[in-house]
Amino acid sequence: MESIAKNLQIIRQSIPENVTLVAVSKTKPISDLQEGYNAGQRIFGENKIQEMVSKYDALPKDIQWHMIGHLQRNKVKYMAHFVDLIHGVDTLKTLKEINKQAKKNNRTIKCLLQVKIAKEETKFGFNFNEIEVLLSTVEFTELKNILIVGFMGMASFTDNQNQLKDEFSSLNSFFQNQKEKPLSENCQLETLSMGMSGDYSLAISKGSTMIRVGSAIFGNRNYN
Ligand SMILES: *Cc1c(COP(=O)(O)O)cnc(C)c1O
Numbered sequence: 001m002e003s004i005a006k007n008l009q010i011i012r013q014s015i016p017e018n019v020t021l022v023a024v025s026k027t028k029p030i031s032d033l034q035e036g037y038n039a040g041q042r043i044f045g046e047n048k049i050q051e052m053v054s055k056y057d058a059l060p061k062d063i064q065w066h067m068i069g070h071l072q073r074n075k076v077k078y079m080a081h082f083v084d085l086i087h088g089v090d091t092l093k094t095l096k097e098i099n100k101q102a103k104k105n106n107r108t109i110k111c112l113l114q115v116k117i118a119k120e121e122t123k124f125g126f127n128f129n130e131i132e133v134l135l136s137t138v139e140f141t142e143l144k145n146i147l148i149v150g151f152m153g154m155a156s157f158t159d160n161q162n163q164l165k166d167e168f169s170s171l172n173s174f175f176q177n178q179k180e181k182p183l184s185e186n187c188q189l190e191t192l193s194m195g196m197s198g199d200y201s202l203a204i205s206k207g208s209t210m211i212r213v214g215s216a217i218f219g220n221r222n223y224n
Contacts, residue, residue, distance in 0.1 A: 004032060005039035007217045011200075015211065019204055020191075022066050024214030026051065027221045030058050036217065037063065045087075045212050049075040056082055068152075068212055070124055073097045081105045087152040087193055087212070090114045090124045092134060095146055102145035110149045112193050115174070117167040118156040125153075128174050141184035150191030150209075151175055155199060164199055165206060172207030 011021060022045040025033050033044060033055060042062060046052035047069025056065055056079075064084035071086070071094055080101035089095055089111045102109040113134075116125035126134065134140050135148075153171040155164050171194060179189045195203025197216035204211065215221065 003219075004035040004217060008036060008039050008041055011213060011216060014201070015204060018209065020210040022068070022193075022210060022212045023217050024068065024196075024212050025055070025218060026069070026214065028218045030055060032218055033059055043084075045214075049079050052083075053078050066212075077101045077104075080107070080109065083109060085149070086111045088112075088114045088124065090126055092137075092140065095140070095143060099143040099145045108145050108147050110147050112150050112152040112191060113148060115151050115153045115171055117153040117171045117194075119163065119167070120156050122154070131174075131178070135178070135183060135187060141186065143186055146186055148187040148189070150189050150193065152193040154196075155194070155203075161202065164202055168194055168199075168203050168206035168208070175207070 008023070015021065020043065022043050023036050023041050024045040025036070026047045037060060043064045043066060045066040045068040046055065049067065049072070052065055052067060065082060066085045066087060067079060067083055068087045070088055073094055076097050086098060086109065089098070090113070095111065098109055098111060113131055114125040115131065116122055116127050151171060155167045158164065172192060175189065175192050183189070191210050192208050193210040193212060194208045195211040197213050200211040200213060
């Protein structure tokens with residue numbers, strides 16, 4: 001068996017059925033994605049819009065494409081006709097642009113709000129309080145062509161298991177809390193995207209419903 005298919009099989013067997021596996025294929029050639037596709041994988045994650053568009057054009061149309069990278073607003077239009085889920089939304093301005101482009105394409109685009117959970121200084125993401133404020137503003141509730149389906153978090157770059165546990169747990173608690181609240185129509189929380197190659201088991205044990213796994217499927221990346 002080819003190694004990509006084998007890696008996918010090993011990961012699928014080790015995760016619960018209700019957890020969605022996003023195969024992170026950034027920097028990898030089309031042939032690697034095709035191999036994953038042939039092994040049954042249908043959800044792929046990319047972090048650059050242009051790269052995702054060219055892979056979308058080249059590959060079967062039943063693939064669901066997830067944008068997991070930081071967004072450049074002026075490029076949202078290039079993926080608005082096909083992107084299935086955008087993980088890394090971290091400003092209202094970006095949400096408005098996604099809403100605008102979704103509307104042009106007669107679609108509703110699903111998004112996850114990126115939440116800062118890492119202790120290290122990170123540039124991107126909302127803190128918990130900012131999300132609560134955002135979700136209750138009229139400006140947000142009026143965005144009819146987006147649907148917030150959950151949150152995405154990136155833990156610290158560390159081997160410290162206790163720290164990782166704390167970070168994942170804190171996001172899960174916040175997620176469970178928000179789910180209990182009455183929210184606007186464009187917000188239906190069901191997805192918690194956390195966990196990558198090195199920490200997905202831990203993330204799942206702390207409530208993750210969606211893992212983003214790259215190197216454990218496709219091998220190490222040369223860049224990025
Ligand atoms: C690259 C990337 C991943 C996958 O990382 P691996 O360690 O290779 O599994 C997951 N999430 C985001 C946001 C990424 O940019």
